[in-house]
Amino acid sequence: MLESLHNVITTLSDFLYQPFIVPLFLVAAGLFLSIRMGFPQIRLFVETLRVLNEKPVQGSGISSFGALMVSTASRVGTGNIVGVSSAICMGGPGAVFWMWLIAVLGSASAFVESTLAQIYKREDLMTGHSYGGPSYYIQTALGQRWLGIIFSVFILLTYLVGYNLLASYNVQTSFSGYSFYSETKTPIIVGAGLAILFALCVFGGAKKITKITSYLVPIMSITYIIVALGVIVFNFTNIPSMFMTIFKDAFSFEAGAGGFAGSCIMYGIKRGLYSNEAGMGSAPNASASASVSHPVKQGLVQSLSVFIDTIVICSATALMCLSTSVTPSSEISGIPYVQASLHSVFGELGPVFITVAILLFGFTTLIGNYYYTEGCLRFIINRRPGKIIMTVFRIIASIIVFAGALASAGFAWDSADLCQALMVVVNIPCILILSPIAIKALKNYTEQRKQGKEPVYYAKECGVNQDTDFWNRLDQ
Numbered sequence: 138m139l140e141s142l143h144n145v146i147t148t149l150s151d152f153l154y155q156p157f158i159v160p161l162f163l164v165a166a167g168l169f170l171s172i173r174m175g176f177p178q179i180r181l182f183v184e185t186l187r188v189l190n191e192k193p194v195q196g197s198g199i200s201s202f203g204a205l206m207v208s209t210a211s212r213v214g215t216g217n218i219v220g221v222s223s224a225i226c227m228g229g230p231g232a233v234f235w236m237w238l239i240a241v242l243g244s245a246s247a248f249v250e251s252t253l254a255q256i257y258k259r260e261d262l263m264t265g266h267s268y269g270g271p272s273y274y275i276q277t278a279l280g281q282r283w284l285g286i287i288f289s290v291f292i293l294l295t296y297l298v299g300y301n302l303l304a305s306y307n308v309q310t311s312f313s314g315y316s317f318y319s320e321t322k323t324p325i326i327v328g329a330g331l332a333i334l335f336a337l338c339v340f341g342g343a344k345k346i347t348k349i350t351s352y353l354v355p356i357m358s359i360t361y362i363i364v365a366l367g368v369i370v371f372n373f374t375n376i377p378s379m380f381m382t383i384f385k386d387a388f389s390f391e392a393g394a395g396g397f398a399g400s401c402i403m404y405g406i407k408r409g410l411y412s413n414e415a416g417m418g419s420a421p422n423a424s425a426s427a428s429v430s431h432p433v434k435q436g437l438v439q440s441l442s443v444f445i446d447t448i449v450i451c452s453a454t455a456l457m458c459l460s461t462s463v464t465p466s467s468e469i470s471g472i473p474y475v476q477a478s479l480h481s482v483f484g485e486l487g488p489v490f491i492t493v494a495i496l497l498f499g500f501t502t503l504i505g506n507y508y509y510t511e512g513c514l515r516f517i518i519n520r521r522p523g524k525i526i527m528t529v530f531r532i533i534a535s536i537i538v539f540a541g542a543l544a545s546a547g548f549a550w551d552s553a554d555l556c557q558a559l560m561v562v563v564n565i566p567c568i569l570i571l572s573p574i575a576i577k578a579l580k581n582y583t584e585q586r587k588q589g590k591e592p593v594y595y596a597k598e599c600g601v602n603q604d605t606d607f608w609n610r611l612d613q
Contacts, residue, residue: 146551153558160406162565163416167242169569170249174576178244178440184586185437191429202438215307215499217361217446218491219471220408221454223550226470228404230379231386233455235405240447243415244440249568251439252575253278254421255432256601263521269425270509271418271564272516278571288418288563289513295556296419296506297534304506305331305541306549308499311472311492328542335503336535357497358450364490365453368482372460379459410557413446417557418564422509431594433582436575471546507534574601 153159171178189202224232250271257277258269272285272292309327312318369376386401414420420442424435458465458478465474472491479487514522514530522530541549568575578594585592 143548143551146548146555150551150555150558153555153562154403154407159410159558159561160403162561163239163246163406163410164242166416166565166569167239167244167246170245170572171242173572174245174248174579176245177248177437177579178241178444181437181583182441185441188429188434188437189441191434215304215495215502216408217450218454218475218495218498219307221451222458222465222472222474223470224401224404224408225455225458226465226467226474228401229386229389230382230455230459230465231384231389231401232405232408233383233452233459234387235402236409236447236451236455239406239409240413240415240443240451243409243413244443246416246565246568247413247420247443248436248440249572249575250416250418250421250564251424252432252436252578253568253571254425255427255429255435256574256578256596258425261521267426267428268512268515270422270512270516271567272513273425274421274571275567276516278574279567284563284567286517288560289516291556291559291563292419292422292513293510295417295553295560297510298537299553299556300506301503301534301537302541302544303549303553304499304502305538306544306546307472308495309542310546311495311499314473314476314488315492324542328539331500331503331542332535332539334500335507335538336531338504339507339531339534357494357501358445361494361498362450362453364479365457368457368479369460371482372462375460375462379456382459383455407554409447409451410561413443413451414557415443416565416568417560418568419509419560422512423505425512431578431582431585431592432575433578433592433594436579503538510534 221233221236224236253274254269254271257274258267259273260267270292272289275285275288276282305328308331309324312323312327317323410417420439424439427435427438429435454475458474461478461481463469463474463477463481469477472495476488476491479491481487483490511522511527511530514526518526581594582592
C-alpha cells in the first residue's frame with residue numbers, strides 16, 4: 138500500500154518538475170516581478186532593515202520581526218543543512234549557484250505574495266489579531282473561493298504532512314552515525330520525544346509559537362553561521378578553487394548529462410524552494426498576522442527572510458562543506474556529508490554540533506510549519522474552528538510528527554517535493570495576475586518615503602475597494 142502510494146507520488150512529482158512547469162514558473166515569475174518593480178529586494182534593502190525594528194501598530198499585535206521569525210522558523214530548518222548537502226551530493230556543486238539564483242529572483246515573488254496577504258487580511262474579532270494568506274487573496278481579489286480551498290488543502294498537505302514528515306525524519310537520522318543508534322528503537326524514541334514537545338507548543342497557541350521562535354531562530358542561526366565561517370577560514374586556501382568549481386559546474390555539460398531531473402539545476406531549484414519557500418504562498422500566512430502601518434513593509438521583511446535563509450544560511454552550509462577536502466557523493470548525501478566536513482576540522486565535536494543544530498533547526502521548523510496550517514483550516518470550514526476541532530487537528534499534527542521519524546528517506550523527500558510543487562502551480566499564476574495591486578502599493582509607499590513621511594496605507598488610494606478588505610474597514 139505504502140509502496141504504491143510512493144510510486145504515485147514520484148510519478149506526479151517527476152511530471153511537475155519538468156522544465157516547463159515548476160522551474161519555469163519560479164524563474165519566469167521571479168524575473169518578471171523583479172524587473173517590473175525595479176528589484177525592490179536589492180534597491181530597498183536598507184529600508185527593509187529600518188522597517189524590521191518597528192513595533193506593532195496594535196499593542197497586542199504581532200510585530201514585523203515576530204512574523205519574520207515565524208516564517209524564518211519554517212524556512213530556516215533542516216533544509217539549510219540536509220537539503221543543501223543533498224543538492225551538492227546528488228546534483229553537484231553547481232546546484233549552489235542555482236539555489237542562489239532562485240533566492241534572488243524569488244525574493245520578488247515573496248515580496249508580492251506577502252504584500253497581497255497584508256492587503257487582503259482579515260481581523261479576528263475575538264483576539265484582535267489579523268490573519269490571512271493566499272487563500273484569502275484568491276477568494277477576495279479573484280473571487281474564486283473554490284481555488285482558495287484547493288490551495289488551503291495543498292498547504293495542509295505540504296506543511297502538516299510533507300514538510301513535517303521530512304523534518305522529523307531528518308532529526309532522527311542525525312543520530313544515525315552514533316554507536317548507540319538502533320534502527321528499530323531510536324526512530325521511535327526520537328519521534329515520540331519530538332511529538333510530545335511539538336504538542337506542548339502547538340496547544341499553547343500562536344502567541345506562544347511566535348515567542349518561542351523569536352528566541353530560538355536568531356540564536357541557532359548565528360551560532361551555526363559562526364561555526365561554518367570557522368571551517369571556511371580554516372580552509373581558506375581552498376576558497377578560490379571552491380568558487381571556481383561552483384560556477385564551472387553550474388554551466389557544465391556533465392551537470393545535465395543524466396537528464397534534467399538529475400541535473401544541478403533541478404536539485405538547486407528543488408532544494409532551494411524547499412529551503413526558502415519563495416513563491417509557494419507559505420510565508421504570506423505569517424505575514425498577514427503582522428500589525429504594520431503599510432502592507433509593503435511586510436512584503437519587504439519577507440523578502441529579507443529569503444535572503445537570510447538562502448544567501449546567508451544555505452551558503453554557510455555549502456561553502457563550509459565545499460571548502461573541506463571531503464568529496465561529495467551520493468553515498469554520503471545529507472547529514473553524513475556535513476558531519477564529515479565538520480569532523481575534518483573539529484574532530485568528534487563536529488558531528489555532535491550538527492546533531493544539536495539539526496535538533497534546533499528541526500524543532501523550530503515543525504513549529505513554524507504548523508503555524509501556517511491553522512489559518513488554512515479556518516478558511517476551509519469558513520469559520521473559527523471550535524475547541525474540539527482544534528484539539529483533534531493538533532493531535533493529528535503531533536501523530537504525523539511521530540510518523541515522520543519512522544518514514545523512509547525516499548518517501549519523506551518525494552512527498553515534500555510533490556506538495557511544494559502543487560502550491561507553486563496555484564500560487565504563482567495568482568500573484569502574477571494580482572501583482573499590479575502590490576506594485577501600486579509599492580509605488581504609494583515609495584512616494585510617501587520620498588516626501589519624508591512614515592508610510593500609511595489607505596486601500597482606496599491604491600485602488601482596492603473590496604468590502605471584505607481589512608484596510609478598507611480602517612479607512613471607514
